[in-house]
Amino acid sequence: MSIRIGIDVGGTFTDFLVIYPDGSRRIHKTSSVPSDPPQAVLNGLRELAELERTPIEEFVDRIGLIVHGTTVTTNALLTRRGPKTAMLVTEGFRDVLPMRHGTREDGYDNHLAMPEPLAPRHLRLPIRGRMDYKGSEVTPLDEDGVRAAAKVLREEGVQALAISFMHSHANGAHERRAAEILGEALPDVYLTESAELLGQARYYERSSAAVLNSYAGPIISSYLATLTGILEEVRFGGLLLMMQSNGGVATPAELARRAALSLLSGPASGPTAGLLVTAEHGWDSCLTVDMGGTSFDAAAVKGGKPLVMTDGSIDRWSLALPSVDIHTIGAGGGSIASVDEGGLLSVGPQSAGAVPGPACYGRGGERATTTDADVVLGYLDPDSFLNGQMSLDKQAAEGAIRRHVAEPLGISVVEAAAGIYEMVNVSMASGVRDITVRRGLDPRDFPIVVAGGAGPVHAAAIAGELDIPVLITPRDSSIFCAAGMLVCDFKHDYVQSANDRLDTLDLTGLLRTWKTMAEEGRATLHGEGVGDDAIAFEPSLDLRYKGQWYELNIPLDEAMLIAPDAAAIAAAFHAEHELLFGYHSDEMPIDVLNVRLSAVGRTSDERMDLSSEVPVDKPERPARRAIWSPAQKAMVEVDVHQGTAMGPNARVSGPAVIELGTTTIVVLDQYDCVVDRSGSFVMYLRDRAAEIEARLNL
């Protein structure tokens, strides 16, 4: 038994969650080093060793596992500080990348600028050679053309390259051959073959994924090289795993190969972390929400697994690799409230960000924001915001709301603030509804896990909108993602396009495809040190009724890998269609678009026991302050509890406020709150107390 550490690099802090062999935990924070992100990892390990009063090598020697999530590629992409990237395309399709789906984000806005492609046109080089949709060669690959391209790319000093040819999903031979030639000619260039990354039809999606992968490749490779170098220096001999956007982990070598999987990996462990918190009480499904300064993220876990999407995007480009389905809407603490000329209030999507920030930050922001409303309503205490590290200017908040909302609407400042609060809550609730309805889930069936920042201020109101009866806020939400990482499994996804009818599908061929994928997955997992007994496979098919545009991913039982059953597959598809769209048709033929398989490797059999050692401060007499009660439509005087002084089984009845250092839990009138055995704060509708309490593991 050894120490396990989860490390989550954020913009300001890098959070460490240390789990000792006896199950005890230590949480540590160190400042992030944006100019050299891996340095923060080393700094944190040094500080932890110092806390243990041991030399760093000795401390590191006891570490068996480090799981790490980084946003280094995402940041480089968003700020366009990535490598010079080029692309080989099939002749005649040079603009497949910028043409995207042929649409723009705002139809009527003729002033909207097109997104700048990561590979500019003079670096998108057309190559002769063509496969048809079945993968038969129509025109042979122009190898001389590839060599000529290599020369151009060398002269241009290109550092990253994507090869994406028409119908390579059906036959990747031309891409492979071009990669061979280029690999020899340009050994230092990061190279992605589109079909090898994402073997599915849709030329734009596959091309975009390949270009993003190449763009991210050199960044993550250099990051990982530095990080592993640093860890070698302190003689780390354990396993280093990286968080991927699909909600699984991988070794650094695997992530470097599929670099695009690092792009949406930041929040990808959140849903698994949510499950960790709700599983305490026997739920295997939950919603997780995270509200920051500019955005609100919602995700769902169903049947013990985070929901995965294959139609994601980043920075206006498609990213169709399977990734945890996190729905982001532009509503956060910094969202600006305004009144239009017609007299209607809107909140967001414009945000004041961190600078100038909300008016109450006193950094020059003059517009009224969600955070300003939270201050006026008494939900945020101006003196104890962020553990008292930052004091808020309540008068500035009131002034901004008066000028921009209350006066134009002819209502009081408090009413205006309550309006902002309600508007932003309705927006966030519709974001949650979107992610659930789109997946045929009923939000009333799940608890909602609310981590961090402004979330717990708004969560009860959002839950109220959606009739969600239970909300859980982890005791220390800063390590929420880090805790999730430590329980994520290895996960590698494989996809192969198909073009068949389910009723005439060649089941032997299907089996062969799955077996090939499973072998590849097994080999990869073996390479990562996972034994056979810890490996499981999750087969699935992308299906749709003939003529439909959108396919549904239908997860299938692992037994299908031995004996695939077309009738059972059809039944599963009809059922899912019925669930999502309210109807199905037995007589319509079903098309098979993609064959998929995920290879999952258990990282650890050690259960994470959250319940050990909940540190509880000495209770003090609760303070009192006035907060807005939406139910009473008035400011009411309530108790303000110190969350750190509330141990397991401590209870609070709403309306009340629980201060938790970096966040504040607002317990609205109709809710009660109890601390569970792991120290999490469980809020529930008082009306349903008996039923819910019976279920809670307190």
Added chain:
Amino acid sequence: MVTDQSTAPAATAADIDPITASVLQRRVDSISKEMATMLMRSSRSPIFNEIGDLVTVIFDRNGNTLAQAEFAAIIAFGAHPSLEYIIEYFGDDIHEGDVIIHNDVYHGGNQNADTGIFLPIFTEGRLIGWAAAKGHLADIGGMTAGGYNPNARDIWQEALRIPPLKLAERGVPRKDVWDLLAANIRFGFVMEDIRAMVGCCTVGARRVVEVVERYGLESYESHWEYILDSSRRQVEAEVGRWPDGRYHGESFMTSDGVDPTKKYKIAVDIEITGSDIVFDFSGSDDQSPGICNMPPAAAKGAVRIAFLMLMASGGIRIPTNQGLFAPIATRFRKGSIVDPEFPAATIYGNQLCDEVVEAIMLALADALPDRVCAGWNKYMCTATNGIDPRTGEPFAAFTVFQRTGPGGVQGQDGWDALGFTGTAGQMRYPDPEMLEITTPHFLEYNEYLPDSAGSGEFRGGYGTRSAWRTYGEGQIGVTLADNMAHEGAYPARGLFGGHDSGLNELRVEYPDGSSQEWGSKEIIDQPVGTRVISSAGGGAGYGDPRRRPADKVLAEVRDGLLSPEKARADYGVVLNADGTAVDEAHTAALRA
């Protein structure tokens, strides 16, 4: 004369809470979006789901639009006139559980292929609103699958006409009516799409009922009056800032499908008086003998598209509801191309959106120079169907990958290869691989067409070059196009020194070695092995091209989009011998 002068009643009730109104608007808006998401993901007609040619709407009980989710803009405003007619037609005979279908252009429809489903919403036995979905169905009867046939001379040849018809009555589906429809529609999956539309309206209606229960009916309705009124006030405030006056603009359609060189003028006189704006199309030419006639519902939709573009360019975004259009009046002359006399054929009407939008933009150029856009290169696309030899089953497809370019605006180039004003940038592009997988086509090339953008300080968007081969059995193709070079069309107009757009070209090569120019509204047989070659022009430019920064010109030359010759001739930019840098001295001399 037809006028569109909806007036939302002023909210005077003392118990109106602006916050409640704001929140209510948001809630109902999200219902319409949820309906659209459901419909797009479950429908089957390709133009419906791939291209998003659909709209979902929540109305109040009087037929005022409260919220809608729109993709293809031209259809988006087409549900409202139909519902006005439905309400008038049925009067008191509207009951809980009724499902009404409608398409007829002579009773409020915008195009007969654009078929609507309308569900009355009830609580406690009272009608409180409507949920509607309208989409372009792959077939709705008539002499040609899909309805596009330039040989049609009257409406009966184009489609099965459906003035309002109850598909279900008081919750009971009318099997006889379903079967009648099914018997007149070629593709079985179209009935499935109708079912999907009913499904999404049912969900929308249920959600509206939940919202009404939350607020109480009286409060729901009084707050909606306030919301519509506030949208109206906001638009009035904006139009009030536009300079008063009378403005004239015109645009031309070339070829009516009968005479390929005949031109039709679409003319608009815009009168702005204070916060009122009137769009008068009386000066437009008489209706055409063929399919190129625009029903007023479609023409009003086109006016609204232009209007929303002008608002968006001012940074103004207002939720689409009845109040938004209250200050707008439209006038048409009966018997003109934008208000044809019964029983003229009209299937091409939606395509005239380009002409309506261009006429409006040209008219307002001097009044609103920072809002208007230069001319969009008019639409070009083919609709095709036949039997797919791989499955022996019928297929239908639109080659909407033939993208034309929009015009430039003050401060911004036109968006490359965006296509048609009528879909306002929301029409999805059929993926080249999916096109080959799902229909019997082989795509040789499809990419930006170099030198196609109208030059300007802010150039037009680039058009596209494409070629494809067909191998469907009994395949026919029909063009929905304009701006054809070989028909002598006028290009889209540049503004403030920006150059005009290019023109479209379309050629067919038959397997027997013969070839022809393909007319802009012409139906042809496409025997196996037919090859189609398409040049879709770019949009017109805005502002003097010699004011465009030379490094931007250089970048496009480097990208292979702009020839050094055109850089020199239009932009006055001279490059060095290997084309990698600007020859500053010669450029300065040329630009002086």
